[in-house]
Amino acid sequence: xxxxxxxxxxxxxxxxxxxxxxxxxxxxxxxxxxxxxxxxxxxxxxxxxxxxxxxxxxxxxxxxxxxxxxxxxxxxxxxxxxxxxxxxxxxxxxxxxxxxxxxxxxxxxxxxxxxxxxxxxxxxxxxxxxxxxxxxxxxxxxxxxxxxxxxxxxxxxxxxxxxxxxxxxxxxxxxxxxxxxxxxxxx
Amino acid sequence: xxxxxxxxxxxxxxxxxxxxxxxxxxxxxxxxxxxxxxxxxxxxxxxxxxxxxxxxxxxxxxxxxxxxxxxxxxxxxxxxxxxxxxxxxxxxxxxxxxxxxxxxxxxxxxxxxxxxxxxxxxxxxxxxxxxxxxxxxxxxxxxxxxxxxxxxxxxxxxxxxxxxxxxxxxxxxxxxxxxxxxxxxxxxxxxxxxxxxxxxxxxxxxxxxx
Numbered sequence: 001x002x003x004x005x006x007x008x009x010x011x012x013x014x015x016x017x018x019x020x021x022x023x024x025x026x027x028x029x030x031x032x033x034x035x036x037x038x039x040x041x042x043x044x045x046x047x048x049x050x051x052x053x054x055x056x057x058x059x060x061x062x063x064x065x066x067x068x069x070x071x072x073x074x075x076x077x078x079x080x081x082x083x084x085x086x087x088x089x090x091x092x093x094x095x096x097x098x099x100x101x102x103x104x105x106x107x108x109x110x111x112x113x114x115x116x117x118x119x120x121x122x123x124x125x126x127x128x129x130x131x132x133x134x135x136x137x138x139x140x141x142x143x144x145x146x147x148x149x150x151x152x153x154x155x156x157x158x159x160x161x162x163x164x165x166x167x168x169x170x171x172x173x174x175x176x177x178x179x180x181x182x183x184x185x186x187x
Numbered sequence: 188x189x190x191x192x193x194x195x196x197x198x199x200x201x202x203x204x205x206x207x208x209x210x211x212x213x214x215x216x217x218x219x220x221x222x223x224x225x226x227x228x229x230x231x232x233x234x235x236x237x238x239x240x241x242x243x244x245x246x247x248x249x250x251x252x253x254x255x256x257x258x259x260x261x262x263x264x265x266x267x268x269x270x271x272x273x274x275x276x277x278x279x280x281x282x283x284x285x286x287x288x289x290x291x292x293x294x295x296x297x298x299x300x301x302x303x304x305x306x307x308x309x310x311x312x313x314x315x316x317x318x319x320x321x322x323x324x325x326x327x328x329x330x331x332x333x334x335x336x337x338x339x340x341x342x343x344x345x346x347x348x349x350x351x352x353x354x355x356x357x358x359x360x361x362x363x364x365x366x367x368x369x370x371x372x373x374x375x376x377x378x379x380x381x382x383x384x385x386x387x388x389x390x391x392x393x394x395x396x397x
Binding site for chain 1: 210211246247249250251252253254255256257260261264265269272276280282283284286287288290291292294295298301302304305306307308309310311312313314315316317318319320321322323325326328329330335336338339340341342343346347352353354356357358359360361362363364365366367368369378380
């Protein structure tokens, strides 16, 4: 039996995510984080793992995490509802735009709005990074929390960033390599 | 153009199949699919011109939602109306859905295993790096002057300390944009509103949709 209340909550939550997901990338992480943790669906660490799973797959982060979270909360029906809810708002908007004002990006008010929206999106992404770093021990939250683990995590973080930014390694290989490093150091 | 039913169906299925092939390329759903779209839609199927593809991506990036899904929907709509949009969206979404679901199922079966637990401890650190890099990339087009830099800093502070809901911030950002451009115009400051061409680097997404 499907849990209708849970499905409804998944639907409403990801409908909202879909409606504001400009770019569909990591900017949506704080929005989804807020909702997933607020609903008691998962802890911050589980949410980080969700983003890792979402980042390992093709497809947009917002859609992918809707599928993973939907599955965790309500199984296969949950993942279907999550995926549909997250694409529904843009689907409707696309149809309206395509039918009525095709060159929406040419409108001056859109350009002016994006002048302020883009830096906010950058801020959302940086906030997600800070919140994940604090929640997963990459930045120690207290002086006595600094230990072997902190240094290893910091090392993995720096190596990953360098691989992405400097050597343009594809994220999937970065995630896999850091997983290997994790098993080596933490098992 | 009223296509006869069998022709309509064959058109829809070719749209669906075409985007089914493109779907797995959208690692993170970004501009990485542009060359593939050019090859499949412009060169092979001759459904659109190259300039049309540029237009599609400009519009797809200005509305909410992932670039990959938006552009697929838009192309599908232009080719065959609402059924075309549905076929294209289903095609681009389905491979992703299957792969993510498989990974999620595997992950939830095995996440208690000590090796997987240890692996994910390492992976969490690289997810932070992934997000930092996404932020760094979008900053290059988002932070163009002191004002936009200030907006970014204020956004981070409001999220960290005022625990403002991100959605509120997104709406405020859009409104603030209009206001700031107005102020800049009053002072006669030049404002760069175009971001230019997107980074052509094999771009696995990362919030580069806008």
